[in-house]
Amino acid sequence: MLTLTESALTHFPPMGVYETLFKFLDSTGKYMGSEGTHPWAQGFPLTSPLPGGPDIPTRIDFTYKDLKYPQATGEPEFLAAIRDYYNHFYGANIGTENIAVFAGGRPGIYATLAFLKPEFQVLVEETEYTPYWDALKLLGRKHKLIPSNPDNHFRPSIEDYEKAGPGFVLKSNPCNPTGVTWENEQLKALVNLCTRQGWGGLIDEAYEFFHEPEPESALRYIEDINQTNLFVVSAATKGLQAPGLRVGWVIASKANIEIFRNFSSIAMGGVARPSQICTTALLQPDRAAQARKSVGVYYGEQRRRYEKALVGLGFELFTGDGGFYHWGRLPRGLTADQFNERLFRHEAAILPGKLCDMKRGAADSSLHNFMRFSFGPLKADSFEADIEIIRSCVVEDQHDS
């Protein structure tokens, strides 16, 4: 058998979330997310209909024609549905030539960073979406950290960015893991900053629907995207509740979209037509309006009830008003790894906060007693049992772990 040292490929470990999944498998013999497990480390939404939400399709109609190669940046009907969505809900001013379709959000993010000119220094917050760290490392991208830690309550300001720049902002909004969301004037100021000479930015809106009181998008504030180096990324993964379709998109200037078209022709070959057909239907205006509302209401309620219970158990939460995670410090000086060892016995796990630390690597992370608790995959009726498991793992004597 071929061993790793004999491999022709450069070794690279999986991104952080998978590290936790493998530890979980070793300890419990089960895949996190399978029946009976409590997948609080994972970032997927419910894929079944929500109360008051639209139906979720369980079949896709297509013809022989749809077995042909797809177009490089996306099928015309799908591009039109994405264009209409942003123009309708945010008064954006984009055309189909401003959109490129990818097989999920991450490939769009990765492609943008891969083609970013070396003179653009990436500006990334200290506490961010795990694979940003892997992508920056793998691509050897120079980057500067914007403070996002307990001292500023994980709420950096526009001044922090101004001080660090010029550069290329890489930011999830709502933020994974903190849920902190820039909206209104603050988001407008960020958009304006990113349109200045020497600046640019990727605003990752994977959790757009999961913000209260309303979904928010940078596209509301971009006057003419063709004059910018802004990239707004989203996907069918979270708000449309369809991670398995593997569909994502990037909205950018026409000139930047052309680069993605060329990339697709060389390295991707487009995105599966049946997935695009399905997502086109998910984005129809009436359905999308209903989905935006029901996702906001359901996950808003879940955010509040888990917040109350976790605070009652001694967690110090810093969660904002978006996303489907709680972000906070564990009680009683527990580290996230110790907490997970206890949770594994109940077939449960959280994501250790250090995996969201963009400055990790050399020394131990300062986020070792932080956790990201995901309520994305949870049905409303698991609440009491979930809190009981957490309570029993918090109060367990330190020497047991």
Ligand SMILES: Cc1ncc(COP(=O)(O)O)c(C=O)c1O
């Ligand atoms: C911040 C953020 N961006 C993008 C994504 C997109 O993921 P995918 O590649 O599964 O569409 C995710 C999923 O976890 C995310 O959390």
